[in-house]
Amino acid sequence: MNHKLRFLIPLLFLAVGISAQQRRLTIKDSLTNEALPYASINLLNGFGLFTDDNGQVTLEKDAPKTIKITYMGYASKEVALDKLTNPIIFLQPEANALSEVKVVNKKGNGKRKDFTVKPQLHDNINKMYWSSIGQQYAFYIPNTKKDGILKSITIPLIVKDIHQGMAEDPFETNPYGTMVNIAFMTNANQLPDKKLNDFEKKVVIQSNTIKDQITVNFDQEIEMPDDGLFVTFTIIGKTNKQGNYQPEMPYVIQEFDKKKKVKIILPNYALVEAPKGQLTYYRNVFSNITKWERITRPMVYKNEKEYPFLNVGIGYTFSGY
Structure with missing residues (x-):
């Protein structure tokens, strides 16, 4: 490869090992107690990740002390991890103004x-x-x-x-x-x-x-x-x-x-x-x-x-x- 070629971003590195200081969190609906899968966990440092199917996520020991959690249709919440006493975090539902996807049965001039x-x-x-x-x-x-x-x-x-x-x-x-x-x-x-x-x-x-x-x-x-x-x-x-x-x-x-x-x-x-x-x-x-x-x-x-x-x-x- 031409030595003048450069990468726009760094190459991959191997994943870090499991640490005893990991923190496992679960994100749930405050009203129904249901888990919120794929909730956004913003590490507030330009990076983030998402919860799994069960609304759970594991943060490594080097994660920032404060995170922001968002989920479509819910109020966002900032959480100070060093002050957290319960691994379950509840989000408050908001009114969802998004329209539903509809099956369209419009009749035009001629065959669709x-x-x-x-x-x-x-x-x-x-x-x-x-x-x-x-x-x-x-x-x-x-x-x-x-x-x-x-x-x-x-x-x-x-x-x-x-x-x-x-x-x-x-x-x-x-x-x-x-x-x-x-x-x-x-x-x-x-x-x-x-x-x-x-x-x-x-x-x-x-x-x-x-x-x-x-x-x-x-x-x-x-x-x-x-x-x-x-x-x-x-x-x-x-x-x-x-x-x-x-x-x-x-x-x-x-x-x-x-x-x-x-x-x-x-x-x-x-x-x-x-x-x-x-x-x-x-x-x-x-x-x-x-x-x-x-x-x-x-x-x-x-x-x-x-x-x-x-x-x-x-x-x-x-x-x-």
Whole structure:
């Protein structure tokens, strides 16, 4: 590999060992006592993780002393861990103003037809982007037909990881899954704005069976607003062999300088130069910066090279008249 190539973010490091000073928390609904799966645990240092199916999470001894817990439809709560006497933390429900996903039975002029936009695929690791826990992507889909209903999306992926640019084997040889949460946001002047409806779908991408694309079919028919919508991908984290999410700290700490290094996980996305592909934004849900950003350079880049904006060439199928 060219010695002038650099990484946009550090390489993976091995997970830290289990410590007796770990703290296990459970997040529950204050009214029903039900566990809240995939609640957001913001470590308030630019990193975070999510609770598992049982609303539980284990924090390492080096976790910050204060965390912020959020869950859609509930009031957020900041918790001082050194003052916590009960490992169960309750969140207060709020009124949820989100609309439900509806099956649309509109009658147009003529027979409803399916329309498909094909994904733009390639396997060039010098034109790919990455995933980490809490990383969120938004892909714009316009509504080009009357009474459009989104039926599926196809995301172009790159099977290789960045380590394979320097060696034959991937960095992680043990197969694992990555859980991704799919949802929708409204379009406001070509920017993701608010959560569109109450739809969410968890998908697990397996590293040992991953192909050059993944297609997600929607069980419910997603009505497309006149000005289109954004499909969001939020990286939850790794899963076990059974496909169950296993919370883990999103970083490791280097021994020699005590700096935090982000853990990179699959999937990797195939990039295309704008205006090709679908308008793509990204951010990290645990960052203090909530602004959506464009992809300005790939995961592996040359310092002296100027890059255009980059998109992910997702495909999709929708029906309309």
